[in-house]
Every structure is written in structure tokens, then in C-alpha cells.
Amino acid sequence: MSIKIYVPRDSAAVALGANHLAKALQYAIASEGHDAIIVRNGSRGMHWLETLIEVETPEGRIAYGPVKAKDVEPLIEAGLLEGKSGHPLYLGPTEDIPFLKNQTRLTFARCGVIDPLSLTDYEAHGGLKGLRSALAMHAADIVKEVTDSGLRGRGGAGFPTGVKWNTVLHAKASQKYIVCNADEGDSATFADRMIMEGDPFVLIEGMAIAGLATGATKGYIFTRSEYPLAIEVFNKAITIAREAGILGSSVLGSHHAFDMELRVGAGAYVCGEETSLLNALEGKRGVVRSKPPLPALEGLFGKPTVVNNVISLASVPIILDEGAEYYRDFGMGRSRGTIPIQIAGNARHTGLYETAFGLTLGEIVEGIGGGTATGRPIKAAQVGGPLGAFFPPSMFDTPFDYEAFAARGGLIGHAGITVFDDSADMLKMARFAFEFCAVESCGKCTPCRIGSTRGVEVMDKIAAGIEPKKSLDLVTDLCNTMKFGSLCALGGFTPYPVMSAITHFPDDFVGSTKLEAAE
Amino acid sequence: MNIHNPLGGVELRALEIVRELKTLEGPLLPILHALHHEFGHIPQSVLPLIAKELNLSRAEVYGVLTFYHDFREDPAGRHVLKLCRAEACQSIGGEAFCNSVREALGIDWHETTPDGRVTLEPVFCLGLCSCAPAAMLDGELIGRADLAAVKAALAEAGR
Structure with missing residues (x-):
């Protein structure tokens, strides 16, 4: 049998040269007449080691990384095809790498392991078991299972998924929809992208289960134009699933119908907000809608609609397969199950780490992340993307839990963490938060549309040392107005990065008066 | 451009694309993406034709076009x-x-x-x-x- 060599086709790996590497490897295999084939898998999530390639041996998969195209010849000479340890890029058995070994992979169990577009691989690794269980259940029982699992919306809001499904289940309508929010625009997040590229069938399965649970027969997945590879892989996966009878008029031979379509956004961050996303799907400007009515009752085209994040939906199959209790037993407090934490920016060990809720921020950033990539001291960790708060090291004892973060003036969001070293200027970051909000505001509500621009101006005043005390009071007041007066999280949460930067890093906000005083 | 004038090559091709996609639910974004892919930008002259085919006002189409950062109204560099x-x-x-x-x-x-x-x-x-x-x-x-x-x-x- 041919030797299998895994070379990821995940965007992060590709951005680091995986395609060139695959080509070089293919050429070497062919020209030297080795009996080996290359499988393009997803990423294992250890992105500082990308491109991480693996060789299948009788003792399991052996990893090498980070590998560049130029390393191919020396690696083969050192016994790559036999999984030998002679080369400096040898990492040993993949599963024994501490970063991977210590994870609890439920949602990402198959990501990086299988060929993303092989249904045979998918089923061999436990795929479709959740959907088969769901097909044998009443809709209300599926909803109950998801409710009992304690699964909460992984997009950031943390709303109980089962409760949302229940509302849609009991809504009367000729047509209902499942909308998957794959508009992953937050900096530091890439979990949705990794699922779409690395295990697309789990998301298809999760959406199909959501359809069975609520009586929806049509699904839309709305993703970003910035994710060309995810779009390509996911569209192929939909076609394969349709041909295999997982999607269509008869889901796995049952009397249930469910089909789906992928739609692509056009570079508007605000479309990650669910009502704005619905407008984009309808072909309108991506302007936020007022709630009520809830999308669960009047969503896409005015019909009852489940809007769930990719990770929420991709976590559903394992819940239906293993049961609500199995999932609920992981985690802490009201945060149940696992969360794929994404460690990004200036961290030594960047990548995706799926684990039960409850680790402290310090354990994640300093322990798992290994501190900064530059080797300088950590100044701050921004948790939850551009709308999340900056945490100083003195608050790294905060456990990763929705409520614990809220109590500390922050949010988990989509669980992305950006690490900053001591060269970061927090006034600049606070100004950027306002600037970003100004660029991306949909313009519907005044606090967000005008407040963001005024915020940039006031930050510039502080930087210039013009009435810093008065300006800081003004920003605080402005943030209050935005927080309580904005329709959605864009305007409403921009105060999180701004105020956390001001509160925890006051030395960065004294402006040039400090310089003047020193002169 | 006046829609009653004879259509040029760009407009005829645009019309083909619009007619091919207009049966989708919420077709405007897929149409704009397809036109953008075809022409590298969205030519002014196709807006009235999209509006007419989708039974929208030109203002509505223009509003959507300008809302999204991706869509260019003029060609980009190579x-x-x-x-x-x-x-x-x-x-x-x-x-x-x-x-x-x-x-x-x-x-x-x-x-x-x-x-x-x-x-x-x-x-x-x-x-x-x-x-x-x-x-x-x-x-x-x-x-x-x-x-x-x-x-x-x-x-x-x-x-």
C-alpha cells in the first residue's frame, strides 16, 4: 500500500508555502519512484509549525515542521517516508506534541486528521452518526438534547442554542431557514475558516440536524470573500453531500428534506451581525435591523430563521452522537462543553486550541501560547476580536468563561486572543478601535456612525496633549452613549477595547504633555 | 445611460449574467459578484439594467453596490x-x-x-x-x- 503523506491545504499553511511544498514533494516522489501519495488535509491547528506535514507509519502519524519546499530533498534522504527521526524538523508522533495532546477535541476531532472532501474518511472517523441519531428522533427531542447540552452561541453572544431552536420549532410558517453565520470578521479568529476548510461535512451535518430539529428545509451559509479557499472547499463539500443523499429532498433516505447554498459577502464587517447578515442574504444593504422581531420569528425573507455560528452548528453532531450529558460534562459554570481558542498575533505558539471552558487567560497566553513571538514581555491580550477588551497580565487569572469575562469588563466573543508585547501603544489601539468602527459602521444608528468618528478625533487630541483630562472624560461619556445607545454590538462593544485600554494602561494616555513636562 | 438605447457588448453580457442568476432567492449579491468577476468592476451602465430585471429602483441597486467594500465602480490595476x-x-x-x-x-x-x-x-x-x-x-x-x-x-x- 502506498505511503500517505499529509500536507495541509488550510489557508494558513498555504500562506506559508504549503502548495509549493506539495508540488516539490510530488515531484520528488514521482522522479524517485517512491510508492507514496499526498493527501491534502486540514490543519492540526499548530500554525507556528506550518507547514506541518505528517507521514503515516505503522506506529501512527509522524510529524515534521515547519517544512518548506527546499526541505523536501534532505527530509526524504533522512527517512521521511519511513517516519524516521534523523532530521531537525522531526517532531515525533503528531498526537504526542504537547499542544495537541492536552486538547479536548470534540468539534475539531477530525480537523487536520482526514481528507476534508472524503466522505469515506468522514464516516470512518465518526461522521454522520449525529445525523443518523437525529433522524430517529422527534424534532422536540433533538431540540431538548441541544438545550440540555448547555451549548451556547459560539459566535460571541453566548445565547443558548437550544432555546433559539425551540422558538423556531414552534413558529408556524410555510418556510423556515437555517442560516449559518460564517462571516468570521474578527481579527484573531479563524476557527470557522478551519472547519470549512478542514472538516466541512461536520458543518453540513450540523445544519441538517438543525433543519430536522426546527422544520427548516433550506439552509444558507454566509461567509466572507476574504476566504477564497474556504469557499472553494465548502462548495465542493455541498456538491458531494448532495450527490451522497445527505442533502436534498430525502436526507439519508428519510422523508425529511434539507438543502443548502453558500453565499459570499463583500467585505462588510458588520454583516457578521445576524440581522445585517440577513439583509445581505436578501440582497440589501447590510444594515442592522431593530429587534424585535427576533430572527427566530421573522428572519430571512420574514420567515422563522435559526441564525447560528459555524462552531455552534459544528458542535451539534457530537452532541447528538454522544448525548447531551457527554458534552455538558466539560466546562465550568454556565459555560458548558469545549471552546476552540484561537491564539494569534504576537504569540510564540499560535494556532487553535480546543479545550473545556475554565482555563485561565494566563494559562492560555503564557502557558499554551508560550508568551510572545518577539520574546518581549506581554503587555496585553485582546480577547474576542476588535470589539473585545484588552486584558493586562494582572488580570490573567480570569477563567475562560462567559460570565467571568463579563464580570471583568470583557467578553469571550468568538474566542480569539491577540497577544501584544510591550511595544504596543494602547492609545493607538484605542484610536484604531474607533477608526475601525467608523469604517465598518452600517450607518443606521447615530452613536455608532457619528460617535466612532468623534472618538477618533478625541483620541488624536489626547495624543497631541490637548486637554487630556477633559478629553478622557469626553471619551468616557461618548463610550457610555455608544454602549447603551447603539443598535448592535459594533457600536455597542467598541467601548470595550477603548475603555479597557484607558483603564488598564493609563500611562499610554497622557499624550505629549508627558514629553513637554520632561523637556 | 438610457436603457432604451441599443445595448453594447458589456451590457448584453451583463444581461445574460443577471438573467441567469435572478431566479435565486435574494439574487443581488450573487449578481454583483458575478458581474464584478466578469468585468473587474461594476460599470455604471449595467445598473439600470440590473434594476429593471430585479424590479428595483436604480437608487436601491446603487445603495447596495456602494455599501460593500469589495465592489469597485472603476477598474483596478492589473x-x-x-x-x-x-x-x-x-x-x-x-x-x-x-x-x-x-x-x-x-x-x-x-x-x-x-x-x-x-x-x-x-x-x-x-x-x-x-x-x-x-x-x-x-x-x-x-x-x-x-x-x-x-x-x-x-x-x-x-x-
């Missing part, structure tokens, strides 16, 4: 270079990287080099936050990007 300006990239030298590229190309955001070769666009997140800073040249991703990597990619992309 290559489009996108540099990520978001936080994760900033945390590891993103701003200095962006400035070095702007300086090397001699253009600012949204501008095109005088020879029409490269258009520079900011982007807020390519999902490559774990190998930042990130860039994208015509859909090709570049992780841990620096000026040298961008120059190499541009050289490979050719004129």
Missing part, C-alpha cells in the same frame, strides 16, 4: 494587493509592514501605481492571524509577510 490592517497583524509589525509596502509602491490605500500594475487595498482580516502579518495578491495568500515576500509575489505575478 494586480490587487490587499494588506491586513487588523489587530493581530498590528501586534506583530503590521503597521511597519504596510508602511514599507506603501513606500515601495509609492502609493497610498485605494490607489493604483501610475503604470496601472498594482492597486493597494486595506483589508480587515484574512483569517491568517496565527501567521501575521498577512497579505493577499490576487487571491494568493502570504503569511508572515514582509516587503521581500510581497516583492517576490509581485515579481512572480508578472506585469
